Amino acid sequence: MRIKRVEADTVAEALRELRRELGEHALILHTRQLPPRGVTGWFRSARVEVLGAVDEPELLRAPAARSDAGASAFARMQQEAAARLQGATSAGVGAEPARAPASREAQRQAVAERLARFRAVTPTLPLGTTPAPAGRRDGAVRDAGGRPTGGDTATPAPGPPVEAGLGGVRFAGDARDPGVRPARRVAFVGPTGAGKTTTLAKLAARAQLDEGRRVGLVTIDTYRIGAVPQLAAYAEILRVPLEVAHTAEELARALGRLADREVVFIDTIGRSPLGGGVDALVPFLAVASADEVHLVLAATTRPADSIRAAASFARLAPNRLVITKLDETEDHSAVVEVARATGLPLAWFGVGQEVPDDLEPATAERLGGLLAGGGR
Template sequence: MELKTYQARSMSDALARVKRELGKGAMILHTRTIRRGGILGIGARTFVEITATADPKVIAARSGAGRPDELRAGVPAGSSAPVQGRVAAAYGIEKPAPAAGGPGIPQSAASTGAPHDIREDLLAIRGMVRDLLLQNDPARPADVPEELIEHYTRMISHEVARGLVMEIIDRVRPRLGESEAPMDGEDRETRSQGVSAENVREELLRYIGESLPPAAPLQLVNENRPTIVALVGPTGVGKTTTLAKLAAHMKLREGRSVGLITIDSYRIAAVEQLKTYAQIMQIPLIPVTSPAEMGDAIRRLSSVDLILIDTAGRSQKDDPRIAELRTYLAAAVPDQVHLVLSTTASEAAIRQAIEKFSVLGARQLIFTKLDEAVGFGVILNVLRSFDLRLSYLTTGQAVPDDIEVGSARRVAELILSPGVTPAGPPAETPGSHASLPNRAAAAQGV
C-alpha cells in the first residue's frame, strides 16, 4: 500500500501538491489540521495535512466499500457521493468511479453519466475548509446557524470575546428568520439558503454598529477662546504622530489656526520630530517643562482656534508619573482628553491602561497601528466594557493621512473582515476640504 502525506498552509496548496505528484487519479483518504513550530504552542502555525494515494488496489477497495471514515465534510443533504470525489474533481484530481449503482454514487448519475453540478463542488469545498478551520474550536456552540458560521469564525479569529460573539449571533438570528421553526419538510439548510450572504453581513454590521456609541472625534467647542485637546497614553503608541496628523488636517485642510504644546521633555527625538512638523506647517510650538509654565503657554496661544497638547508616554504601571501628568493637565484645563492606545498591545494591557489613565479625564479613545494588528476584536471588547467613545483609528505613519474617524460601522467592518490588514482611510480629493472632524456628522450614525 502506497500512501503519501502532504502538508501545506492551505487546502488548495495541499491539493495542488497531490495532483502534481500523484496525478489526476489520486484519492484523498484523510485530512486534518495540525500546528507546528513555536515555543510551548506560542507562535505555532496551522497547516492542512492530506493523506492520499494513487495505488489502484486502495482506490478500488475504498470505492467499493464506502468506508465510513472517508472524508464527508460538506456533503449536501440527500447526497451519498463522498465529498473527496467532488473536491478532487474541483481541483482536477479525478476519483475513479465505482460500478454503476455502486456505493458512493447515485444510480441515476452512474447510468446517465451526468457531471456533478459545479455549485455542489464549490459548496463541498467551502464546507470542508470551514470544518477544518472549526474542528479545533471545541468551544463553538453547536447551534450557530449555518449562514452565520463563517462570520462566527471571523469574529473569533479577531479575538472578539466569545460572550460578545454569541450575543451578536443570538441577536442577529431572529432578523434572519432563524428563530422560526422550519415548516414541514423544510430542513435547516433549505431555510438558510433563502438568506443572501449580503443580507447576513448587513444585518451583522447593523447590529454591531447599533450596539456601540457614536464616534466622538475632535470638535471645536469654543468661540471666544481656543479649544484645548490633550493626547495621553502609554509609551510607543504613536501619540506624537497622531497629534501631527490632527494638526496638519486642521491647519491644511480645515484652514484653522493651530498651536502645539509639548510636555514630552523626556524624549529629545519626540520634541525634534514635533518641531519639524510645526516648522513645515508653520504652526507655533511651545515646550513646557513644568505645570507652572502651562498656563503661560496657553495664554501665548490664546489667539488660535485649537491647541493640541502632546504628552510624554507613561507606563500604566507608573502611578507617580501618571499623577505628575495629571498636574500638567490640571493647569491646562483641556476641553477633551483622548487616550491613545495601540491595537498591537494585549487586551489585558489595554484594559489596565484605560483604568489607570482614567484619572486624567480621558473620555475618548484613539486606536493606532491597525496595519500592524493581529486582530481588531479588542476594539469592540473595550468599547462594550467601558463608558468611552472612539474618536479615531490610524493605520500608518503618513501625515496628515492614515487616520479616520472611528465610526461604529467601521469597527463592525473590521471585525467581520476576512483578514487583518485594514484598508486605509478614504482618499481625499486634492484640494478638497472634506475633513475628518467634518466627517463626524456621518460617523455619528453607523
C-alpha cells in the same frame, strides 16, 4: 548637507535664528535643553540647543534667489517668525493664508513638499512620516471588499451594515457635527509609543489644512530623547508655533502665549500605566483644561493591557479614545473589547504612519467593516 547648531532661550528663537542662517528649508535634527552652567546657572532660566540642517542644493539655489522675490520671501518669513514669537495678531499672522480657500491648496502642497523633503534628508529621524510604499498605503486598513479606505475625514468609506456585536461601544462622531463648537484645546495621553504624537500631528495638519484653523502646538514631553525635535519638525513643516513646557506653570504661560490660536494640541509624555508615572501628569492636565483629552491606545497591545492602561489613565479624565496601529494587526476585535471596557467614545482610528493621511474617523460602519472583513 550643511549643519548648524544654535543656542537660544526658547525653541522658537532658535528656530528663527536657524532659518536666518540656513534658509526657509532648514530641517530640525535635534533639540535639547542645556544644563545650567556653573553656580550662577542655577539662577538662570534654561537655554535650548537646536541643531538644524539644510540640503546643499538649497544653499546653492540661494544666491540665484537673491532677487526681489527671494528678498521679500525672506522678509515675509522673518515677519511671520517675529509675529509668532510675540503671539501677535498683526496683519501678517491675522491674515494667515490658511483661511483663504484659494491658498489652502497651495499651503497643502507646500506642506506635502516639506514632508517629502524632510523624509528625503532625514530618513532615520524618529518621525511618524515614513515614505509611502509603492502603490501607496499598501499596508493600510482596507474595507470589507479589500479596498483601501483612504484617510479622508469628510468621506469615510462606506462599510457594510453595522455588525451586531457593537453594543456598548460608543462613537464620538457627534463631536464633529458642524453645529458643535470645535474643541479649542486637545490633549493626548497614553502609554509609551502608542502613537500620541503621530496622531496629534495628523489632527493638527487636518485642522490647519482642511479646516483652515489657526493651530498651535505644546509639548510637555521633555523627557524622552527626540520627543521635542519630533514635534518641532511637525511644527516646522506645518509652520505653526510650538511651545515646550517643563512644568505646569510653564504650560499655563505657554497656553497664554497661544491664546490667539483657534485650536491648541497638547502632547504629553508617554507613561507606563504601571507605577506612579501617570500621577505626574495630573497637574499638567489640570492646567490644560482641554475640551478633548484623547486616550491613545494601540490595537497591537493585548486588550487586557490596554484596559489596565485605560484604568490607570482614567485619573487624567480622558473623554475620547483613539486606537492606532490598526494596520498592524488583523484582529480588530480588541477594539470592541477595549472601547466597551473603557466606556470612552471612539474618536479616531490610526491606520498607518503617514502624516496626515493615515487617520480615519471612528464610526460604527467603519468598525463593523473591519470586523466583517476579517480584520482587513
